[in-house]
Amino acid sequence: AVAEWNRWSEVSRLVTPHPAPPAVPPGSTGPLASPTYFWGTYRPHVYFGMKTRSPHAVVTGLMWLQHGGNLRHTSEQNNGVSRYGWLMHDGENFGVQEIRDEGLVLRTEFVKQPGGDHGGDWSWRVTVKMEGPAPLLSLFFYVATDGQGTLRPVLENGTRLAAVAGTAEELGDFTLTFLPPTGEGGEGHKYASYNFLAAGMPGLHRLTDLVRQSLRESSVFSPPGRPRRRYFGVSSTGGLPGETPRGQLLLHQVTLEPPAVLEVTLESGSAAGVRHGRLAGPALSAALAQHVATFERRFEDTFGLGARGVSLPQRRFAQAALSEMLGGIGFFHGHSLLRSEHREQAVPGIESMLFTAVPSRSCFPRGFLWDEGFHLLLLSRWDPALARDILAHWLDLLNADGWIPREQILGDEARARVPPEFVLQHSETANPPTLLLALERLLPDAPLPYLRRIFPRLRAWFEWLNRTQAGPEPFTFRWRGRDTDLERFLNPRTLSSGLDDYPRASHPSAEERHLDLRCWMALGARVLAALAERLGEPLAHYRDMAAALSDNDLLDRLHWAPELGTFADFGNHSAAVALRWHRAAPVPGRPPPAPQLRREVREAPRPQFVGALGYVSLFPLLLQLLRADSPRLPALLGSMRSEKQLWTPFGLRSLARDSPWYLRRNTEHDPPYWRGSIWVNINFLALRALHGYAQAAGPHRERAAELYRELRHNLVANVFQQYEATGFLWEHYRDSDGTGQGCHPFAGWSALVVLAMAEDY
Ligand code: 6A9
Numbered sequence: 111a112v113a114e115w116n117r118w119s120e121v122s123r124l125v126t127p128h129p130a131p132p133a134v135p136p137g138s139t140g141p142l143a144s145p146t147y148f149w150g151t152y153r154p155h156v157y158f159g160m161k162t163r164s165p166h167a168v169v170t171g172l173m174w175l176q177h178g179g180n181l182r183h184t185s186e187q188n189n190g191v192s193r194y195g196w197l198m199h200d201g202e203n204f205g206v207q208e209i210r211d212e213g214l215v216l217r218t219e220f221v222k223q224p225g226g227d228h229g230g231d232w233s234w235r236v237t238v239k240m241e242g243p244a245p246l247l248s249l250f251f252y253v254a255t256d257g258q259g260t261l262r263p264v265l266e267n268g269t270r271l272a273a274v275a276g277t278a279e280e281l282g283d284f285t286l287t288f289l290p291p292t293g294e295g296g297e298g299h300k301y302a303s304y305n306f307l308a309a310g311m312p313g314l315h316r317l318t319d320l321v322r323q324s325l326r327e328s329s330v331f332s333p334p335g336r337p338r339r340r341y342f343g344v345s346s347t348g349g350l351p352g353e354t355p356r357g358q359l360l361l362h363q364v365t366l367e368p369p370a371v372l373e374v375t376l377e378s379g380s381a382a383g384v385r386h387g388r389l390a391g392p393a394l395s396a397a398l399a400q401h402v403a404t405f406e407r408r409f410e411d412t413f414g415l416g417a418r419g420v421s422l423p424q425r426r427f428a429q430a431a432l433s434e435m436l437g438g439i440g441f442f443h444g445h446s447l448l449r450s451e452h453r454e455q456a457v458p459g460i461e462s463m464l465f466t467a468v469p470s471r472s473c474f475p476r477g478f479l480w481d482e483g484f485h486l487l488l489l490s491r492w493d494p495a496l497a498r499d500i501l502a503h504w505l506d507l508l509n510a511d512g513w514i515p516r517e518q519i520l521g522d523e524a525r526a527r528v529p530p531e532f533v534l535q536h537s538e539t540a541n542p543p544t545l546l547l548a549l550e551r552l553l554p555d556a557p558l559p560y561l562r563r564i565f566p567r568l569r570a571w572f573e574w575l576n577r578t579q580a581g582p583e584p585f586t587f588r589w590r591g592r593d594t595d596l597e598r599f600l601n602p603r604t605l606s607s608g609l610d611d612y613p614r615a616s617h618p619s620a621e622e623r624h625l626d627l628r629c630w631m632a633l634g635a636r637v638l639a640a641l642a643e644r645l646g647e648p649l650a651h652y653r654d655m656a657a658a659l660s661d662n663d664l665l666d667r668l669h670w671a672p673e674l675g676t677f678a679d680f681g682n683h684s685a686a687v688a689l690r691w692h693r694a695a696p697v698p699g700r701p702p703p704a705p706q707l708r709r710e711v712r713e714a715p716r717p718q719f720v721g722a723l724g725y726v727s728l729f730p731l732l733l734q735l736l737r738a739d740s741p742r743l744p745a746l747l748g749s750m751r752s753e754k755q756l757w758t759p760f761g762l763r764s765l766a767r768d769s770p771w772y773l774r775r776n777t778e779h780d781p782p783y784w785r786g787s788i789w790v791n792i793n794f795l796a797l798r799a800l801h802g803y804a805q806a807a808g809p810h811r812e813r814a815a816e817l818y819r820e821l822r823h824n825l826v827a828n829v830f831q832q833y834e835a836t837g838f839l840w841e842h843y844r845d846s847d848g849t850g851q852g853c854h855p856f857a858g859w860s861a862l863v864v865l866a867m868a869e870d871y
Contacts, residue, residue, distance in 0.1 A: 117452040124450050124537055126510040127460050130566035133502035139163045139465065140280055141229040146202050147499070148229030148280075149222060149376075152441035154468050155475035155527065156184050157194060157209060158218040158236075162229060164280045165443045165463055166257035169314065170376070172236065173250040173321060176214055177341050181325075183318045185471040187854055193837030195855055196437035197430050200408070201493055204401035205437055210837070213242040214368065221397045223389055226380030228282040233389040234374040235398070239294070246331055246341050248365045250321060251374055253286055254311045255357035263308055263360050271306040271362040283379030288362045289390055294369040296391060301333045302370075305343035305363040310355025315526035320350050321361065331365055341365055405429075412491055413868040420867060427833050428864045434839065434857030435488060438468045439500075442476065444521025449534040456534055464518055465503040469858030470841065475527065477518035479504070480608045483544020484791045484859035490551050491870060498552060498560055501545060505567040512574030516541040516606065539591040539606045540579050542630045543572065546637040553640060561645055568641065572634050579627060585658055586623035586668055587631055594618065597708045600689050600776050612764065612784040613722035613771040615681025617715040622681035625669045629729040632659035660735050666742070669730075671719030675745055676727045678719040685721060685770060686713035689777070707778045723749055724756065724765035725784070725792045731803075732795040738808030747813050750796070750821075760828035760848035761788040762796055762821065767845075787842040787851060791859035793825050798871040822866055829863045839863075 140163070141148040153159040159171030173183040182191060191211045199205035202222075209216040217237040224230040238247060255261060259278030266272040274286040291300040307324055311317070321344060329343030344363050364372060373390050387393060409432070410416050415425050446459035466477035467485040482504060490497035507514045515535035519525050525533060546568070553561075581588040592614070593602035601613045607626060615622050635656035642649035658664065671678040690710045694703040730736045731746045749755045755766040764784045765772050773786045797818060804815035828848040833839060839860040840850025865871065 120452050121450050121457060123510040124448060124513075125457060125460055127506075128508040128510055128512065128567060128570055130508075130570065131563065133505040133564045133567055134499070135563070139463075139499075142227055144499075145224060145227075145229050146222070147496075149232055150202075150439065150441070151199070151205060151220070151437050152439060152465075154185065154438040154440045154471045155523070157182060157191075158207065158234075160220065160232070161441065162281055163441045163463075163465065164278070166255075166259075166279075167441070167443075168253065168255055168259050168276065168278045168281055170251070170253045170286070170374075171317075172218065173252070173318070174211075174214075174216065175248045175250070175342065176212065177246040177248065179212065179245075181318065181322050182211060183321075185475065185855075187472040195430055195838070195857070196433035197426070198402065198405050199433035199437040200401070200405055201436035201439065201489075201496055204398070204405070205433065206398075206402070207437065213240055214247065215239045215241060219398055221389065221394065221401060223381075223385075223397070225384040226282075226378045226382075228280070228284070228378045228380050231378055231381055231385065231389060232376050233394050233397075235394055236372045236374075238368040238370050238372075240368045244367045244369075246339060246365060247368055248341065248343075248363050249372060250344070250361055250363050251288055251372075252317070252321075252359060252361040254314065254317065254359045256311065256314055257356055259357070261358045261360050263306070265306065269306060270304040271360065274360050281378075285377045285379070287375045287377070287388075288364075289373040289375070291364060291366055291370045291372045294371065296371050296395065300366055300370045302364050302366040303329060303331045303341070303343075305329055305345070305365070307344040307346060307359065307361040307363070309346065309359045309361075310353070311357040311359040312350055312353035313356055313522050315523045316350060316353070317359070320359065323350055329365070333367075413864065413870065415867060418868075423834070424830055424867070427830050428867055430833075431839055431857055431861040431864050432488065432492060434471075434855060435467055435485060435861045436492070438471050438475075438857055439466065440468055440475065440477075441465050442518065442520040442524060444524065446515050446519055446535050447525075447533050448515065448537060450537050459515065459535070460507075460509060462507055462520065463503070464507065464520060465500055466518070467500065467858065470853045470856045472855060473841075473853035474858075476520070476524045477504070478858075479514055479516045479518075479541040480544045481791075481858050483542070483546070483548045484794070484862060486545070486548030487551060487794075488861055488865055490548060491865065494552060494555060497548065498556060501548060501552070502560075502564060504545060505564055505571070508567050508571060511537075512570035513537060513578075514571060515539075536591050538578065540575055540589065540627075541606055542608050542626070543575060543634045546572075546634045549641065550633075550637045553637075553644065558645070561641060565641060565645060565647065568638060572638055575631065575634070581623045581628075582621050583623070583668070585628070585664060587627040588620070588622045589624050589627055592618040598777055599780075600687065600709060600774055601771060603776065609725060609764075609784045611776045611780065611782065612724065612726060613720065613769070614679055615683040615715075615720050616687050616711070617682040617684070619682045621717055622679065623668060624679050624726075625677055626726050626729045628659065628665075628669070629733045629735055632656060632735050633733045635659055662735075662737055662740055662742075665730060665735065670742065671721070674719055674721050674723070676723055676749065677730055677742070677746075678721065678727060680719050681717070682715045683718050683720050684711055684713050684715040687711050689775070722765065722769055722771060724763075724769065725789075728756075728792075728796065732792065732799050734799050734802050738803055738806035738810070743803070743808075743810045744813070747810065747817060751817055758788065758845045758848075759824055760843055760845065761790070761793045761825040763788055763845040764792070783842075783852075786845050788825075788828075788845055788848075789842045789859075790825070790829065790862055793821070794859070794862040794866060797822055797825070797866055801869070801871050822869075826863055826866055829860065
């Protein structure tokens with residue numbers, strides 16, 4: 111009975127919010143407290159859309175269809191949309207995006223205008239042009255409710271949805287107006303056909319299907335004096351059968367031949383008294399021009415790239431990298447699905463809301479814990495208040511134990527984009543505490559009341575890490591939740607570390623000590639000590655811990671591998687492992703069994719240091735725990751600069767070229783990931799550290815300065831060159847030729863290149 115009770119209480123703690131007062135004060139995200147952050151492009155998983163920061167927000171969005179092609183809506187990769195991304199976005203009031211889709215060029219712009227008590231007004235302008243022959247093009251503008259609010263269509267001539275009058279809880283009354291299209295440059299009348307759809311909204315993740323299923327090739331486009339053409343138009347006879355609606359969808363379809371300019375305005379009922387005319391046409395052009403000028407000025411004031419003589423194409427690239435991160439900020443609501451060691455079935459997590467940037471609008475349009483710390487390094491330079499707000503949202507995800515799930519898959523829309531095997535968040539799984547890296551930067555200018563609110567939560571989170579990820583000996587740490595299936599992987603992964611397939615001890619065990627985690631804990635203790643000091647709270651605990659974890663002799667004793675000449679993990683390890691094809695014995699009368707790739711261990715594992723030179727080995731340098739006069743620095747700098755090991759003309763590769771795991775697959779289906787590729791987040795840490803060592807007096811200062819200069823040049827030049835060639839930032843870059851790899855666009859931590867360009871660490 112006692113065991114039963116314990117199990118029950120552990121599961122219930124898992125889904126109980128932490129008792130500390132919320133870091134985001136109740137009401138502070140709403141339209142009265144934060145009017146300029148109420149509406150935003152907080153739907154990074156669609157090419158163009160906006161919503162409010164409300165739990166059951168009204169959402170707006172755009173789909174388009176080149177007749178004969180595919181319906182476009184959610185941000186994808188490799189679907190023929192060869193480029194998309196925000197060229198300018200200030201994270202608050204304005205943005206300009208360019209999309210290229212098989213000869214079609216769309217420019218999507220928005221401007222917000224304050225006024226009233228419900229987040230003010232906004233306007234959209236969508237400009238479409240064709241490079242090459244112009245097919246018939248349909249643009250679908252929609253508005254939907256999800257759980258609350260009502261929408262009323264205002265029709266013109268029975269088929270043109272001229273406006274939508276709506277009302278919702280936090281948003282109040284509003285009017286969305288679809289202005290008639292005009293020609294290029296906003297001139298003249300543009301011939302167009304119209305369709306409209308009013309339907310029950312079965313869930314936001316079903317929107318694309320709903321619209322696709324309602325298309326019928328029965329509409330006719332008949333411009334005066336020209337041939338008539340049939341096209342696919344939405345019709346209420348279509349739709350998804352048998353689903354109970356969660357809200358309403360109203361959709362306005364405009365069909366025309368590019369070029370054209372289309373404008374949409376949202377006017378808030380409560381701004382009626384303060385508005386000076388509608389924000390459309392020439393007024394919208396003027397507002398956009400003014401925002402562009404302000405953005406340019408603010409970008410230069412913040413990063414000073416012009417003053418350093420950075421070329422215009424590189425400056426445009428840097429603006430786009432920052433803008434994609436800002437335009438990638440989302441507002442999510444819902445709960446995660448959790449796996450507890452104490453329960454068979456998935457446990458629904460705490461109902462929460464999260465305001466966060468995302469690593470990638472196409473592949474990973476949701477929050478990731480350690481990615482966010484890197485995002486905040488950049489965001490905190492552009493808009494410290496925004497960065498503080500995002501950090502506070504993350505800290506409010508803390509449960510009673512002090513745990514924050516690594517990947518935030520909140521709600522159906524987010525869940526629809528994740529393969530089922532990745533959905534469950536495991537309650538023993540940590541992730542590097544990079545939020546503290548960001549806090550270290552925010553600390554000097556952050557208001558005390560804010561710091562006071564977040565302190566208890568940071569403390570609880572750090573204590574959770576300290577308690578649950580403790581290693582086998584004092585002052586050692588071990589990532590929990592490594593893969594346990596020993597036959598399946600060349601090297602069992604360590605997803606919690608963020609470095610997924612980076613080679614660790616071949617046989618996961620409780621004896622392991624992980625170097626990177628120990629360094630993260632040293633950094634965490636240092637930042638908490640600084641925070642406690644700023645608040646006048648007791649700090650001895652953190653100061654002592656930081657001192658112990660930064661003690662270079664102790665670090666040497668626990669992690670310096672004399673036989674390898676580097677720092678390393680320690681664990682039960684065999685270097686003699688390989689994947690081999692296996693065929694089970696055939697059973698008579700049955701088809702021959704399919705061969706399987708299985709791991710063979712040719713030499714028994716034993717407790718030893720793990721010889722896998724790469725990012726993990728560099729951590730004492732990366733987080734600047736090594737003293738500037740450390741006798742270990744030359745070895746680390748040497749491995750960094752060696753082309754046989756980590757150096758490439760494009761940045762530092764993740765794993766040494768002479769490592770047995772270099773570019774090795776982990777299973778038949780898992781290509782190498784952190785086994786050679788160049789990752790911008792770690793290269794950024796390297797630059798930051800080299801910059802630090804180049805500034806500190808010590809015997810290795812010159813060498814550090816030299817590496818710093820070369821590495822910065824290589825990294826920036828390659829990420830820029832790949833952007834010019836492909837139009838995207840990428841998840842990681844191939845070490846042999848610098849080619850962008852993995853997901854794109856990936857303006858998460860790859861956008862840190864902006865700080866490297868600005869030499870702002
Ligand atoms: C898979 C498949 C397209 C992996 O950037 C987010 C994370 C990092 O935190 C981590 O360090 N990425 C890195 O190793 C991507 C993780 C994606 C996991 C979900 C779903 C979707 O199909």
